[in-house]
Amino acid sequence: MDSEPTGKGILLKAEPIAATFIDEVRNTTAKCAQPPRLVGILATSSAPSKSYADFTRKQCEELGIEFVLKKTGAALSGELAEGEGVEEAIIEANGDDAVDGIMVYYPIFGGQQDHYLQQIVSPFKDVEGLHFKFHYNLYHKYERLSLSPPPGMVKSIIPCTPLAIVKCLEYISVYNRLLPYGDRAYGRTVTVINRSEVVGRPLAALLANDGARVLSVDIDSIQVCISTSIYYPRHVVHPSTLTLQECLAISDVVISAVPNPAYKVKTEWLKDGCICINVAGDKNFEKDIREKASMYIPAVGKVTILMLLRNL
Amino acid sequence: MDSEPTGKGILLKAEPIAATFIDEVRNTTAKCAQPPRLVGILATSSAPSKSYADFTRKQCEELGIEFVLKKTGAALSGELAEGEGVEEAIIEANGDDAVDGIMVYYPIFGGQQDHYLQQIVSPFKDVEGLHFKFHYNLYHKYERLSLSPPPGMVKSIIPCTPLAIVKCLEYISVYNRLLPYGDRAYGRTVTVINRSEVVGRPLAALLANDGARVLSVDIDSIQVCISTSIYYPRHVVHPSTLTLQECLAISDVVISAVPNPAYKVKTEWLKDGCICINVAGDKNFEKDIREKASMYIPAVGKVTILMLLRNL
Numbered sequence: 001m002d003s004e005p006t007g008k009g010i011l012l013k014a015e016p017i018a019a020t021f022i023d024e025v026r027n028t029t030a031k032c033a034q035p036p037r038l039v040g041i042l043a044t045s046s047a048p049s050k051s052y053a054d055f056t057r058k059q060c061e062e063l064g065i066e067f068v069l070k071k072t073g074a075a076l077s078g079e080l081a082e083g084e085g086v087e088e089a090i091i092e093a094n095g096d097d098a099v100d101g102i103m104v105y106y107p108i109f110g111g112q113q114d115h116y117l118q119q120i121v122s123p124f125k126d127v128e129g130l131h132f133k134f135h136y137n138l139y140h141k142y143e144r145l146s147l148s149p150p151p152g153m154v155k156s157i158i159p160c161t162p163l164a165i166v167k168c169l170e171y172i173s174v175y176n177r178l179l180p181y182g183d184r185a186y187g188r189t190v191t192v193i194n195r196s197e198v199v200g201r202p203l204a205a206l207l208a209n210d211g212a213r214v215l216s217v218d219i220d221s222i223q224v225c226i227s228t229s230i231y232y233p234r235h236v237v238h239p240s241t242l243t244l245q246e247c248l249a250i251s252d253v254v255i256s257a258v259p260n261p262a263y264k265v266k267t268e269w270l271k272d273g274c275i276c277i278n279v280a281g282d283k284n285f286e287k288d289i290r291e292k293a294s295m296y297i298p299a300v301g302k303v304t305i306l307m308l309l310r311n312l
Numbered sequence: 313m314d315s316e317p318t319g320k321g322i323l324l325k326a327e328p329i330a331a332t333f334i335d336e337v338r339n340t341t342a343k344c345a346q347p348p349r350l351v352g353i354l355a356t357s358s359a360p361s362k363s364y365a366d367f368t369r370k371q372c373e374e375l376g377i378e379f380v381l382k383k384t385g386a387a388l389s390g391e392l393a394e395g396e397g398v399e400e401a402i403i404e405a406n407g408d409d410a411v412d413g414i415m416v417y418y419p420i421f422g423g424q425q426d427h428y429l430q431q432i433v434s435p436f437k438d439v440e441g442l443h444f445k446f447h448y449n450l451y452h453k454y455e456r457l458s459l460s461p462p463p464g465m466v467k468s469i470i471p472c473t474p475l476a477i478v479k480c481l482e483y484i485s486v487y488n489r490l491l492p493y494g495d496r497a498y499g500r501t502v503t504v505i506n507r508s509e510v511v512g513r514p515l516a517a518l519l520a521n522d523g524a525r526v527l528s529v530d531i532d533s534i535q536v537c538i539s540t541s542i543y544y545p546r547h548v549v550h551p552s553t554l555t556l557q558e559c560l561a562i563s564d565v566v567i568s569a570v571p572n573p574a575y576k577v578k579t580e581w582l583k584d585g586c587i588c589i590n591v592a593g594d595k596n597f598e599k600d601i602r603e604k605a606s607m608y609i610p611a612v613g614k615v616t617i618l619m620l621l622r623n624l
Contacts, residue, residue: 116448
């Protein structure tokens, strides 16, 4: 008996999925009179944030986008506190007509104070889709109702990480192209582990609005999100009496985004042949995940950044 | 030896402080062509929320304000989930011209989802001051700069709980009336235990903007908030190397709002004769608090509700 995983399922990295969007962004950028300018705001000494900023620069340069990194707080000097000056940097970029998009590297203070900062970024320059206005539109499915906003209104941005996950599911044909647009996830059962306003809840809303039955799992409850019919487009949410184990047993797709390295989805609970996507920084799936999953995407960050650059 | 606390310090209840605002609200209400209408939205089966709603009704009736309680979700029927329909109830009240103010009884879903709901309430009807716009104005001290907003703009509401605490401090003369308005807490050192966007951070900003040196204590760090001079009105925040024990030893006032019944401020760490205010639902101070504190306010809820009704 071999105790090592045999790795039956396909390991799918984000690069080929991201690649499908590169030409789109490059072509749009090439049509601009001058390159769009993205300002990144780095306010902490966090190494992952710094490498994400470096990666943003690299990606922008490849695509003909001007990237300006504004360092403040502990990112600028060891004398300054973590996050010092970040609010001022956001306000400055909000008011600068030469800036087309603003990206802030979170976490900074964590929790509510980071949420506050996310609301301070002008919705006209929020490329990440973190402003509550956008979540409101998404939960109410307004993004489909009006594709071009009236003058003076801002285009609604879909939060980038949930959108990147949807694009991954389209790429691997979980979304069925033969179904009508807006209903292409019909018939799929998807478990989403995380119900934050930044990832889990907008993702559940997107998938349910597209026809999926979504089991939304949070630390203390499980809900079902479903759109009742294409004539009543907005999804509804019901409480569920299913356990996580029962959810996993019936799910075609399992997406996990739990910011805790100790959290692991049990491979033995998964349905044979399911599709698993890890969105957490640390892996939420066990090493032997591909013994059960037919397809496993370990990270979506490279797709996320392209969704974000498309919003410039 | 008596093992019971001797209760040297003064126990100050919120009623007499609240009473100082009752006439003000009643007189303002009497001048209205018709009574202002406050809609309370109760969406959970939580007993404390229900009694807070009953208390709101009682307080409104006394003051000539019309209170309409809209029940939804588990508050309406055992068949419905906790929080079901709350977003729709808020949107309906937002759009109803007959509604002057909206009060939602939190917690509902907890965490980020409650924050989302707080941003959905129209800032024109938010009597609690929970909208991020108001926090932004407060942190930037705009509330002093423009008392009457330009047409079409909304008056900035100061979050009610922090404001109620300031009113308590004014009542007991921690704010010195002989100092110029806007600087009346000058010379005071205040420890605030809690740094949420709803209570601790706006409170620290209010006190620092009024001249106090505020030690803001959160689970993982301690900061100092201070306004450098009356000519640079906005307060600044620095990290601090003080420990909680060191903060308490030098604080004239200690305010605690930790939502955990197990959390207790150690009486032995307090400065002799300090003033203590408990803002948490469960008491954050030990039983023998009045052995050290010269004055102890065990709850501020009755002042908070008057601050809220003043915003109608």
